[in-house]
Structure formats: C-alpha cells, structure tokens
Amino acid sequence: MPLLYQWRAGGETRQISDRTIRLALHETLRESGITDASGNPLDFHPHDFRRIFITDAILNGLPPHIAQVIAGHNNINTTMGYAAIYPTDAIEAHQAFIARRRAIRPPEEYRAVTPEEWQDFLGHFERRKLALGDCGRAYGTDCIHEHACVRCPVLIVSPAERPRLVEIRDNLADRIAEAEREGWLGEIEGLSVSLAAAEEKLTQLDAQQERRDTPVFLGIPAFDQFAARTSDVQEP
Structure with a gap:
C-alpha cells in the first residue's frame, strides 16, 4: 500500500522508519525552543499526532466511520475514544455529513423511482x-x-x-x-x-x-517451532 512517509534511498522508494520520524520530531522541538510549563523541552511522539489528527478531523465534521477507516481501527469505539467524543456527537457529525453531501448532489437524483x-x-x-x-x-x-x-x-x-x-x-x-x-x-x-x-x-x-x-502463511509460528518440551507421562 502507499506509504504516507517515504523517501528515496538506494535508488528505491522506502518507508521512513519510526526512529527517523521520532528523531526529526525531537530535533524540531529542540530547535523551536518551545517548552512546557516547567521549562523543559516538549516531548512528542508520532502517536500523539495521530490522536490529535483524529480528534481535530472529527470535531471539524469528518464522519467517525471514515476516520475509523483512515486510522485502521477494527472497532469504531476505539476511534471515538481517540477523539474523546460521545455517541451524540458521532450521530450529529454523521448526519451533518449526509446533509452536506445531499446539498451538493443534483436534486433530480432524489426523485422517486418509477415502476418502469x-x-x-x-x-x-x-x-x-x-x-x-x-x-x-x-x-x-x-x-x-x-x-x-x-x-x-x-x-x-x-x-x-x-x-x-x-x-x-x-x-x-x-x-x-x-x-x-x-x-x-x-x-x-x-x-x-x-x-x-x-x-x-x-x-x-x-x-x-x-x-x-493453498493456505496463507501469516507468519504465525507452529507449536513445534516455539515449544521444545518432552513429557514423561505414559500413554494409557
């Protein structure tokens, strides 16, 4: 799948590692001179920006179910927890999204379908x-x-x-x-x-x-790959 953070290395496009992103964040914060209330440099991690993005997107009208797909969550409750929203907010955001989509669609598309x-x-x-x-x-x-x-x-x-x-x-x-x-x-x-x-x-x-x-190997080791034990129990 396409990667959001990638660069050219060794003549090919590769994913930027988490460590490189973390180092870039720390360097940017250090050079900015921004500190917290105690005077210490701010400490951010990539996951912090993920949470900020989801919260800001939903509060600005992005439907939670779309944010769920973007974030890759299996359960929408996880997305709602990220955004710190309540079910009422989710319903209202979804209804507002549908209303905006209907407003830009041609009105003749919402007419009743004829029997023919x-x-x-x-x-x-x-x-x-x-x-x-x-x-x-x-x-x-x-x-x-x-x-x-x-x-x-x-x-x-x-x-x-x-x-x-x-x-x-x-x-x-x-x-x-x-x-x-x-x-x-x-x-x-x-x-x-x-x-x-x-x-x-x-x-x-x-x-x-x-x-x-053909079975698909997902990288899950078989029992005999990680268990090397013997038993002295006699078979009945």
Missing part, C-alpha cells in the same frame, strides 16, 4: 446471467463485444462451468485446424482471438482455485 425504472434495474441483473457465469457489465451500459462473451474481459466465469469452457476451448482448436486445412485465413484470425481468451479464462479459474486450496 425499477423493473429495468431488476431486469439488468437477470440479463447478466450467462451460460458460462455472470456478466460484470455496469448497469445502463451496452455490450461492447456484441455478446462475444468468451472474449469479453468482464465475463465472470463460474467454477462450475469449467468443463463447458474446456469444451469451447477444444472446439475452437478443432475449428482453427479445419480452417487451416481449408485455407480460411479470415476465420483463423477470429477463432485465434477467441481461443486465446478462452485459455486465459481457464488460467484465471485455475489460479482462483489454487488460491482457495
């Missing part, structure tokens, strides 16, 4: 169901591939339809061989494009299945 428009919207999802899976085409858009679904990049092939896709791939290969025998050069070009698309989708299906079957 609603049926057309529901029918769109019915029309997305294809023999090989689903069409990922956005609502209100036309098919730009003239329903040549095998070639279309927005075709979402169902894993259950893999045998059917294999049949299509094999049939395309047979048709290309026939066209080469008969000298139908125009047919070969079109069929080759479809064959390449079918093989690509098969590769995507296999990669998806491999990801499902």
